[in-house]
Amino acid sequence: MTDQSRIRNFSIIAHIDHGKSTLADRLIQRCGGLTDREMKQQVLDSMDIERERGITIKAQTVRLIYKAKDGVEYTLNLMDTPGHVDFSYEVSRSLAACEGAILVVDASQGVEAQTLANVYLALDNDLEIVPVLNKIDLPAAEPERIKRQVEDVIGLDCSDALEISAKTGIGIDELLEALVTRLPSPPVKDPSDTLRAMLVDSWYDAYLGVVILIRVMDGTIKKGQKVRFMATGVAHEVDRVGIFTPKGVMVNELGPGEMGFITAGIKAVSDCKVGDTITDERKPALEPLEGFKPTVPVVFCGLFPVDASDFEALRDAMGKLALNDSSFHAEMETSAALGFGFRCGFLGLLHLEIIQERLSREYDLDLISTAPSVVYKIKLNNGETIDLHNPADFPDVTYIDTIQEPWIKATIMVPDDYLGPVLTLCTEKRGEQRDLTYVGNRAMVVYDLPLNEVVFDFYDRLKSVSRGYASFDYELTEYREGDLVKVSILINGDPVDALAMIVHRSQAEYRGRHICGRLKDLIPRQLFKVALQAAIGGKVIARETLGALRKDVTAKCYGGDITRKRKLLEKQKEGKKRMRQFGKVEIPQSAFLEALKMGDN
């Protein structure tokens, strides 16, 4: 057990690409956690997607042993946190497991919206923050200007900010020393106190079962101890206690202030809620640690295999993903237009993208997703309130009293050259401006926005109107009543379930027209006219007509062509299995897939 005064628990807060992973690697290397040979670039981001996107999805921790200038060996526990807004609750728990944080800011790029959000989370958790300017070796570095910016925007004193280059190693020793001298050690506790450890994250390992990352707050956790998870109420016997160096190393116990992992014969991560308190089964704590919140999916969409025969493979993959990701929800869904698939819930859009990408990359599945939807609260006339996340379940309007939709507080940082279009975009998305401030030539705008507008095409539009210079962050704030309607898309009078959407009345016509227009381009011409309509209830709000096919044949067909022509017909017959009938016409499923795939471009 480590002497608490010699422990420093910290995380690194940084925007994507500002060098968090490189810095973590450099710290591990400097403290001898891995030999140079073992040092794979960016050790902590173990998934391909994490490495490629520079986003950490799962929290990880590394114990570093650092011999400081005072001649004493300190234990530095680096908690690597998820780096995206969708995981802000997870980030807040990772931060709550630390006493300090390194704030990494790119010395030429400056502060971005996400950094800001995470710094505020750190301040909320009373963390001591060491500001660090990275990439100081680059010619474009302007440390003085960026320091002023950090002071202006965040209000953090930068007189002691360190200037480093994680890439070349400049300033790493100074940083390690600052961690020891400037960060507080964990509060001194008696190791024999009642155990309270915070569950920071968990994942499934094929050999060990579920591995749980913990921070011991009070007491001691030991191998063989029977522990209880206070939120879920389940009890398990600890069969392994260990730390990461970053290699897994078994230890006998973890005491107050220490970080590490346990395994306890747990089969599914669904039992392991981030932020839960682990206590002793025989001598349980009276109160759990503060701050636990069950995670709830915020964004939903349907995922369907492009090839129906991939459904079983998709089901299998969903099961495996759920093993590792307790915030991912999936249940089976049937769509008349798309066949069998799953309705899935995510923490946010990025989470959705990551899952989609993992399904296609790790499981080699070709998937199509329906338009993302948020969770609406519908108050019915009978007083009941229902949560609605699938437009297909939209009740008859005559039963509806009011509909509420989730709103967010969005923070956008953007060079002032692009401010105009960003403001226009926010207004178009029903945004309400809260704040607009300038820091040098960058503007920081804060808007209240309905989440359903953000999940539609906000990211892409923001990226395009700002040429990629805007950064964006949000937090869910409240539910507000809204004039929301279900827009159905009808083909020859029959609704296409997969294309239905819930939108604000003011957007209904535009969105309906948009999708009808797209279908018109995608559906092959038929022998008969095809009416494409968008409707609210029985009222048509947009309409397109796909004219009948004008001609398709005047070639020759003689004795040698019969067999070929007949085989062509048989092939067509085969193809009809992938068709959906709407009145007189048959529409290839691929048209719907394509309509959804083109998303919101």
Add this chain to the structure above:
Amino acid sequence: MASSSASPLALYVHWPFCKAKCPYCDFNSHVRDGIDQARWRTALLAELDAALVGFEDRTLTSIFFGGGTPSLMDPETTAALIDRATARVAPAQDIEITLEANPTSVEAGRFRDYRDAGVNRVSLGIQALDDESLRFLGREHSAAEAMTAIDLARENFPRMSFDLIYARKGQTPEAWAAELEQAIGLAADHLSLYQLTIESGTRFYTRSQLGETLTADEEVGAALYDATQERLEALGLPAYEVSNHARPGAESRHNLAYWRYWDYVGIGPGAHGRETRDGAKRATTRQRLPERWIEAVERDGHGLNEVEAVDADRQYREILLMGLRLSDGVPEDRLIRATGRGFEALDADRLQNLIDEDYAVLADGALAMTPAGRLRLNAVLGYLLA
């Protein structure tokens, strides 16, 4: 002469060689140097002998020499094949013997020899009546040569047809109307008017895949088709099939045999046949590659590649997909005789939809396409049969 009650038989002979491959053509044609005409004659005669065994009691109603370019075949070969065929199967009194010919001067110079061999109808691959279009289509002849060939054909053969390819890129309805007018003035009694289609495996296909537009778009193509129907109807050559027009009585009897699903025997490389033997319909195909075919014939006495039984269900579909090309459509009794099933076997709702949309007509015991239906026949067949 055979009695008129004997069931009819049509004979197709495939000559697989061309001087050059046209960029739009996906037929079984090959460019080869130094063709041994005598060897090919012997092989075709051998296969003819084998193919006609068992059909001695039929009436031979037509012979069609197609290709490739059969006007590159020695007239002696043509004569030998006609003589052998009519010796084995009694010819109808009005037997139609057609030769496809290209209008180059060399080939036109031999028209008299083909006539002497017994050919009584020629089908000329004119394709266009101006030099620019002929160059675009990669033809070996000029417009002037075409005119000469037409004159010579008229002198030598009682019946003449020629092909034109239209709905080329940039073709206007006015220009096409003028071309049609000129064609009729050349005294053909039969015209095959094909819209340019891009078939895979052709040079045009490659070019279109690379982004080049070679054909008129769907709208223009449809307008040109409608104009063609109207124009030729007025001039006395109504359409009797999707792409074929004739003065009444001048229809190609050989091709009608295909569309009416009569029996036909096909010989030569890649030739297909539909033959009824012992009451069962069979589909025959022959070795496609000229070298393979001739080796097979020399070894086995025939170049048959595959003989497939055509069951009632398949016949039903084949009868419709061929027969609905004809303006007369398909009489229900043709289906019933061949398969025991009439129109009741079709999807009644779909049939009604086609009739309601004015694509199809059900009258006098026959199902026929309207001109609008013929213009979209692939889609109609897909709707009805797939």
